[in-house]
Amino acid sequence: MKRLYLTQREYDALLEAQGGKCCVKGCKTTTGLIAEHSTPNALKPGKPDQLMCAPCHKVKTLKDVKAIAKVKRLKGSTMSQFERRKKFGSRLRGRGFDKSG
Secondary structure, eight states: OOOOOOOHHHHHHHHHHTTTSOSSTTOOOOSSOEEEOSSOTTTSOOOOOEEEOHHHHHHHHHHHHHHHHHHHHHHTOSOOHHHHHHHHOSSOOOOOOOOOO
């Protein structure tokens, strides 16, 4: 999947449409805005359609990770706990520790 970026003209149009501030309600940050997707790009690819500040972006990213994991679970593209145990055994295998040093 190729990442799509905004042109300067598209960024300026979004900034004007949002009144020059972050898209999150109650946030009044006006500088250092990041282009972001309203729907996670992994679920619906496309160009970013909103601008938000870094702290709001961090919160949204955490929510997106959970949403993507849920969609994968519901689609059946991840293994259930039963399937993982059947395939890999009942004990978790670690990477081990570096014994040198």
